[in-house]
Amino acid sequence: MVSGGVTSVTILLIVFFLFREGIGLFGSPAVEQGYVVAVNQENTVRDLSPVQLKDVFDSKIANWSQLGGADEPIVVFRLNDIEQYVSYEELGDELQFIPQCLSKIIAEHPGMIAFFPDTYLSPDFAGKLIDRRNITPGEFFLGDEWFPTATPAPLFGIVPLVTGTLWVSLAAILFALPLGMAVAIYMAELSNDKVRKILKPVIELLAGIPSVVYGFFGLVVIVPLIQRVFGLPVGETALAGSVILAIMALPTIITVAEDSIRNVPRSVREASLALGATQWQTIRRVVLPYSVSGIMAAVVLGIGRAIGETMAVLMVTGNSAIIPHGLLEPVRTIPATIAAELGEAPNGGVHYEALFLLGCILFVITLLISITAEMMAAGKPKQQI
Amino acid sequence: MENQTIISAQGVNFWYGDYHALRDISLDMEAHTVTAFIGPSGCGKSTFLRLLNRMNDLVDGARLEGRILIEGEDIYARGVMVDELRKRVGMVFQKPNPFPKTIFENIAYGLRVNGVRDKAFIESRVEESLKGAALWGEVKDKLKKPAFELSGGQQQRLCIARALAVQPSILLMDEPASALDPISTSKIEELIYELKTEYTIVIVTHNMQQAARVSDRTAFFYLGELIEYDETKKIFLNPEKAQTQNYITGRFG
Amino acid sequence: MSTLINTKYDRRKRRTQGIAFWVFRLMSLAVVAILVWILGFLVVKGIGVVNWEFLTSMPEDGMTKGGILPAIVGTLCLVAGSMVFAFPIGVMSGIYINEYAPNNWLVKFIRVMTNNLSSIPSIVFGLFGMALFVNTLGFGDSILAGSLTLGLLVLPVVIRTTEEALKAIDNSYRNASLALGATKLQTIRKVVLPMAFPNIITGLILSVGRVSGETAPILFTVAAYFLPKLPTSIFDQVMALPYHLYVLATSGTDIQASRPMAYGTALVLILIVLLINLLANGLRAWFGKKVKTN
Numbered sequence: 057m058v059s060g061g062v063t064s065v066t067i068l069l070i071v072f073f074l075f076r077e078g079i080g081l082f083g084s085p086a087v088e089q090g091y092v093v094a095v096n097q098e099n100t101v102r103d104l105s106p107v108q109l110k111d112v113f114d115s116k117i118a119n120w121s122q123l124g125g126a127d128e129p130i131v132v133f134r135l136n137d138i139e140q141y142v143s144y145e146e147l148g149d150e151l152q153f154i155p156q157c158l159s160k161i162i163a164e165h166p167g168m169i170a171f172f173p174d175t176y177l178s179p180d181f182a183g184k185l186i187d188r189r190n191i192t193p194g195e196f197f198l199g200d201e202w203f204p205t206a207t208p209a210p211l212f213g214i215v216p217l218v219t220g221t222l223w224v225s226l227a228a229i230l231f232a233l234p235l236g237m238a239v240a241i242y243m244a245e246l247s248n249d250k251v252r253k254i255l256k257p258v259i260e261l262l263a264g265i266p267s268v269v270y271g272f273f274g275l276v277v278i279v280p281l282i283q284r285v286f287g288l289p290v291g292e293t294a295l296a297g298s299v300i301l302a303i304m305a306l307p308t309i310i311t312v313a314e315d316s317i318r319n320v321p322r323s324v325r326e327a328s329l330a331l332g333a334t335q336w337q338t339i340r341r342v343v344l345p346y347s348v349s350g351i352m353a354a355v356v357l358g359i360g361r362a363i364g365e366t367m368a369v370l371m372v373t374g375n376s377a378i379i380p381h382g383l384l385e386p387v388r389t390i391p392a393t394i395a396a397e398l399g400e401a402p403n404g405g406v407h408y409e410a411l412f413l414l415g416c417i418l419f420v421i422t423l424l425i426s427i428t429a430e431m432m433a434a435g436k437p438k439q440q441i
Numbered sequence: 442m443e444n445q446t447i448i449s450a451q452g453v454n455f456w457y458g459d460y461h462a463l464r465d466i467s468l469d470m471e472a473h474t475v476t477a478f479i480g481p482s483g484c485g486k487s488t489f490l491r492l493l494n495r496m497n498d499l500v501d502g503a504r505l506e507g508r509i510l511i512e513g514e515d516i517y518a519r520g521v522m523v524d525e526l527r528k529r530v531g532m533v534f535q536k537p538n539p540f541p542k543t544i545f546e547n548i549a550y551g552l553r554v555n556g557v558r559d560k561a562f563i564e565s566r567v568e569e570s571l572k573g574a575a576l577w578g579e580v581k582d583k584l585k586k587p588a589f590e591l592s593g594g595q596q597q598r599l600c601i602a603r604a605l606a607v608q609p610s611i612l613l614m615d616e617p618a619s620a621l622d623p624i625s626t627s628k629i630e631e632l633i634y635e636l637k638t639e640y641t642i643v644i645v646t647h648n649m650q651q652a653a654r655v656s657d658r659t660a661f662f663y664l665g666e667l668i669e670y671d672e673t674k675k676i677f678l679n680p681e682k683a684q685t686q687n688y689i690t691g692r693f694g
Numbered sequence: 695m696s697t698l699i700n701t702k703y704d705r706r707k708r709r710t711q712g713i714a715f716w717v718f719r720l721m722s723l724a725v726v727a728i729l730v731w732i733l734g735f736l737v738v739k740g741i742g743v744v745n746w747e748f749l750t751s752m753p754e755d756g757m758t759k760g761g762i763l764p765a766i767v768g769t770l771c772l773v774a775g776s777m778v779f780a781f782p783i784g785v786m787s788g789i790y791i792n793e794y795a796p797n798n799w800l801v802k803f804i805r806v807m808t809n810n811l812s813s814i815p816s817i818v819f820g821l822f823g824m825a826l827f828v829n830t831l832g833f834g835d836s837i838l839a840g841s842l843t844l845g846l847l848v849l850p851v852v853i854r855t856t857e858e859a860l861k862a863i864d865n866s867y868r869n870a871s872l873a874l875g876a877t878k879l880q881t882i883r884k885v886v887l888p889m890a891f892p893n894i895i896t897g898l899i900l901s902v903g904r905v906s907g908e909t910a911p912i913l914f915t916v917a918a919y920f921l922p923k924l925p926t927s928i929f930d931q932v933m934a935l936p937y938h939l940y941v942l943a944t945s946g947t948d949i950q951a952s953r954p955m956a957y958g959t960a961l962v963l964i965l966i967v968l969l970i971n972l973l974a975n976g977l978r979a980w981f982g983k984k985v986k987t988n
Contacts, residue, residue: 238721266907336711364815556703
């Protein structure tokens with residue numbers, strides 16, 4: 057009896073564990089754990105967002121006035137810069153005076169911003185610590201930079217990943233839909249038993265090929281092809297991902313669309329033919345409108361499959377986490393990000409939590425898609441008596 | 442135009458795969474008459490009806506021998522285009538089967554798929570056809586409503602109007618009232634009576650009273666053979682064959 | 695005579711139909727061509743690599759030489775492990791849903807959940823398996839954790855095929871057995887299950903195919919980058935064919951030198967898929983003659 061609910065329990069468990077691991081992200085400090093960011097006591101700036109921190113340390117922001125402070129050039133200080141400011145003698149034989157030196161250096165430079173482990177924070181620290189604040193949902197959901205290894209503050213903005221996923225998936229559906237619909241119509245309306253006996257196993261095989269094999273094929277065939285055809289420096293692009301995903305989404309689209317075309321009552325087809333319509337007119341004007349809800353379900357399921365696909369996309373899209381402006385640029389999708397980075401992310405760390413939160417987003421998106429498709433498939437046109 | 446043969450079947454044999462569905466059928470039908478096909482289920486009456494507009498072309502493994510002439514032309518001859526034939530030979534089916542479109546678009550469909558673009562012409566033809574099917578008064582204010590919102594009887598008259606819009610000379614009706622209630626049925630029967638001034642009507646029915654009420658001539662089919670074909674009055678009052686007698690008196694079927 | 699006889703337009707619409715149908719034919723042909731292209735390419739490139747030695751030896755020289763034995767054994771372990779877990783539970787769920795459960799909102803809910811479970815991306819299963827099996831339950835990266843994760847992934851497939859196999863059996867058989875005084879459990883065991891068996895087995899075979907090709911769920915639950923020894927317990931890490939292909943293709947020590955190994959591995963994966971499909975279709979055809987299921 058209990059076994060009947062095992063799938064529901066699994067889904068609940070997935071929800072619980074994914075969110076438990078992921079939600080911790082918003083309770084984590086924006087600055088890397090175990091480190092502090094400090095400025096001169098006189099500095100009026102007390103709060104910096106992770107994006108501002110990154111820009112400061114990348115020297116994109118060079119003056120405190122840009123951050124609402126006094127007109128003072130920013131001096132970036134990392135721990136290994138210490139020997140430029142003090143001599144080895146001052147640091148002590150066992151480097152035991154680092155805390156004092158740090159305190160002194162910061163006190164002497166009004167424009168300095170320093171990033172160092174909190175173990176080097178001296179009890180009488182003469183600088184001022186930038187407020188330790190947590191990562192906010194806004195930074196996560198609306199941030200347009202994904203830079204999990206940035207110091208001092210990693211950036212977890214998912215906008216580039218979400219746009220990358222959407223670009224690749226939607227383009228894939230645009231490629232797959234005409235092809236899939238044509239095959240579905242051909243199989244449901246035109247082909248005889250013999251042809252169907254060939255096409256059915258072809259589609260089953262396409263559905264059965266593992267995604268990593270698709271990825272490999274894409275990597276050694278499609279990627280170089282795209283590079284040559286478009287004269288690109290690298291072939292690993294959103295386009296390569298879309299092409300592979302389109303092939304992978306074909307079986308879903310064909311099967312669901314064919315079923316819904318087949319479900320159109322014979323009598324409606326005959327009514328059209330009896331009025332002198334050709335078979336094609338009948339398909340276009342009666343059969344397709346009649347099965348439109350099933351076809352929409354096919355599209356939605358195809359998109360769902362594409363959004364969640366991991367390995368094939370990971371292998372061919374180039375994985376650069378920037379917001380794409382076209383199909384010929386490298387992109388990185390949500391699933392590919394998880395697959396590529398989770399192995400490097402320390403268990404329980406901020407990066408780990410961010411990847412689990414990505415998993416939650418993926419889970420919610422695909423769940424919504426699946427429910428939408430079910431509702432669409434159920435919304436068949438009213439049957440006559 | 443009186444007494445002119447419009448449909449003529451000559452030695453028709455028909456197979457579904459190995460199944461010999463019709464055996465050596467020959468009969469002539471006259472213009473502006475109503476001919477009824479009766480007989481028990483599976484006797485071939487619907488199959489024969491569907492041969493008249495080549496609806497069986499769609500069935501895998503179908504094979505025909507013999508000739509069927511409509512307006513003097515062999516409709517199974519090479520070079521005959523089925524879509525043109527079906528414009529001359531309209532059909533109404535057993536169950537109402539409107540398209541998932543508005544009432545107006547259901548009627549206009551036959552015109553549109555045959556290349557008519559003139560809006561005024563389409564509008565006038567839609568009205569004419571709905572009037573011809575005695576439906577205009579009931580639907581004239583809701584032409585933009587989906588056809589599925591009509592009742593079953595109205596849907597069937599809509600299907601008749603849809604067939605009329607193409608202006609065929611022959612109208613085939615495959616048990617058009619079998620899915621309807623008695624009131625809707627009698628409306629359809631009245632309609633058939635009116636339509637025969639302009640159309641030649643062939644109707645398949647398993648309701649013998651209906652055949653007696655609406656038809657001029659009746660053909661009785663049994664096991665794929667045409668047993669008897671004569672004036673309706675004669676068939677019902679004084680049939681020649683014992684099988685016909687047995688069937689119409691309800692001894693089998 | 696119909697006023698709509700317009701030979702010119704009729705000819706045009708026939709021509710349109712001719713063109714449309716040719717386009718459909720060509721597109722269908724294109725789909726076949728895509729499959730032939732993929733299979734043909736991998737076969738041609740891989741056929742020279744795959745031989746007995748390739749299948750039965752350890753990878754050598756930074757995975758640029760040698761064979762893929764540990765990956766094959768690892769995949770076999772994962773397939774067996776996941777099936778041991780998913781098959782009994784899945785079949786029991788299917789039986790419960792189809793034979794016992796009243797047709798109410800609960801069953802509808804379970805069915806929707808089963809559908810939803812099958813739509814969840816495999817990488818999410820990977821995350822879940824890592825959080826629950828590897829970390830919380832402390833199995834670590836192991837065959838056990840990987841098998842359980844893969845088992846959950848194919849559970850909906852097993853449930854659905856079982857349900858469909860049972861649904862295809864006419865109720866008259868059940869009633870006949872019940873009328874002879876058999877209990878419901880006896881009926882299911884002696885009448886329903888034997889008749890549904892071929893279709894259930896076909897479902898099982900197809901899930902084996904699915905499991906042997908999945909990469910994302912095993913990335914963080916079991917798969918080893920390079921581990922040239924065979925597993926001795928269910929708590930060992932293993933290599934697996936799909937992950938091995940991924941490693942060879944993208945992150946080996948010398949990608950160009952390991953390309954032949956990658957082609958060989960891809961071919962082996964493809965062959966498994968072909969074999970599975972052939973087997974499933976063959977079984978379907980063979981049993982189809984012996985047992986009439988619908």
